[in-house]
Amino acid sequence: MDHFHNNDLEYVDDPFEDDDFFGGEEEPQFKNDTEEGLDSDFEDDFEWNKSKTDTSALEARNGKDIQGIPWERLNFTRDKYRETRLKQYKNYESLPRSRQDLHKDCLQVEKGDTFYNFQFNTRLVKSTIVHFQLRNLLWAMSKHDVYLMQNYSVMHWSSLLRRGNEVLNVAKPIVPTLKRPGLLSQSLSRVQISTMAVKENLMVAGGFQGELICKHLNQPGVTFCTKLTADDNAITNAVDIYRSPYGSMRITAANNDAQVRIFDTETFGCLNRFSFDWSVNNTSVSPDGKVLAVLGDSAECLLADANSGKVTGTLKGHVDYSFASAWHPDGHILATGNQDTTCRLWDIRNLSESLAVLKGNMGAIRALKFTSDGRFLAMAEPADFVHIFDTESGYVNCQEIDLFGEIAGISFSPDTEALFVGVADRTYGSLLEFNRKRCNQYLDAICF
Structure with missing residues (x-):
């Protein structure tokens, strides 16, 4: 992963000051390792109260922009802005190569379906991003409980109560509560969180200087925290929580030092570490806990034994570095x-070629999530677009969520009923909620 020095997170709250707001992921434009936003051309000097900042489904049906952008007060229409944005957005590339052949391989997708309806948007909580390539900063524990990063705080948003509260402040010194002989735990302070995961009442976060923080949501304080490495280029790029084949809960931490570390969640001891030839940007473990997908600063992706780290397969097809992965619940897909603007689908029973190739509109594919029932795959670009594919159609039927702003993360609720999208933007940063379209809870298939 491309490394940047980022010594002042306070810039994250106001990262979009360049007049050329149609910029994209190009590295030199970023003061604080975030991608460029759009709000320098929007009015941001209003006194917004709650009734104005929030947008309900009813208001959206009556014509209000879901993000509350006052297009009628601007000098350009939404369509014109979208047209210009698509033409001028600059996608970041680590390995510049021709993409003409890639586009020939992509599925021809039918857009226009609606699988998830807009439900609510709030600007009372706003996602922030500390590195422009890392976008796993939002997680839903239920259709009413969402966790996201906002500056130095991990925030909880209740979509039921429409209220947010701080769960963890990482600007202050963090002293771990778990203490035992031999535990490599240490106090931390002023952590810049680069990635996070929340599952089964456990929140795990990775830091810009190689930190790892583990907190039980039902307990006060932080249970365990440490620095994984003292290397200068030591961003914790991704964390994941999974269950081993024996049922024990474990944590993976992927780091820019080209290592993946496995931790036990009972003792928080490091069970194993696997070394690779390049920085590891993302890992995910198959539903049965046996196969580890390893992606990073290589055009190839690897499959490894989750217990030993031994590489068992190589996925070839992408032409740039990869930053996201997700397993279908059946464990086969x-x-x-990738930064080549595509998502590839692989059947791990046949690795000779990818099963299908899905293409974004303008930028790298930075986040991927399947619903727990396997029916849908959500794919997020760095900014402006989230695509929802119907897996039962062979991924050719798609809903496209069109918004403006950097996407900090996407997450389906575990029951598949809600999809949340975190938008990072100085003025229009927000949390978007979509609810699954249902005609009859017992005859779900009729709706589609």
């Missing part, structure tokens, strides 16, 4: 997201 793996989705990988």
Whole structure:
């Protein structure tokens, strides 16, 4: 992963000051390792109260922009802005190569379906991003409980109560509560969180200087925290929580030092570490806990034994570095997201070629999530677009969510009923909620 020095997170709250707001992921434009936003051309000097900042489904049906952008007060229409944005957005590339052949391989997708309806948007909580390539900063524990990063705080948003509260402040010194002989735990302070995961009442976060923080949501304080490495280029790029084949809960931490570390969640001891030839940007473990997908600063993606780290397969097809992956619940299909603007689907029973190739509109594929029932795959670009594919159609039927702003993360609720999208933007940063379209809870298939 491309490394940037980022010594002042306070810039994250106001990262979009360049007049050329149609910029994209190009590295030199970023003061604080975030991708460029759009709000320098929007009015941001209003006194917004809650009734104005929030947008309900009813208001959206009556014509209000779901993000609350006052297009009628601007000098350009939404369509004109979208047209210009698509033409001028600059996608970041680590390995510049021709993409003409890639586009020939992509599925011809039918857009226009609606699988998830807009439900609510709030600007009372706003996602922030500390590195422009890392976008796993939002997680839903239920259709009413969402966790996201906002500056130095991990925030909880209740979509039921429409209220947010701080769960963890990482600007202050963090002293771990778990203490035992031999535990490599240490106090931390002023952590810049680069990635996070929340599952089964456990929140795990990775830091810009190689930190790892583990907190039980039902307990006060932080249970365990440490620095994984003292290397200068030591961003914790991705964390994941999974269950081993024996049922024990474990944590993976992927780091820019080209290592993946496995931790036990009972003792927080490091069970194993696997070394690779390049920085590891993302890992995910198959539903049975046996196969580890390893993606990073290589055009190839690897499959490894989750217990030993031994490489068992190589996925070839992407032409740039990869930053996202997700497993279908059946354990056979793996989705990988790449800076070449594509997502590839692989059947791990036949690795000779990818099963299908899905293409974004303008940028790298930075986040991927399957619903727990396997029916849908959500694919997020760095900014502006989230695509929802119907897996039962062979991924050719798609809903496209069109918004403006950098996407900090996407997450389906575990029951598949809600999809949340975190938008990072100085003025229009927000949390978007979509609810699954249902005609009859017992005859779900009729709706589609």
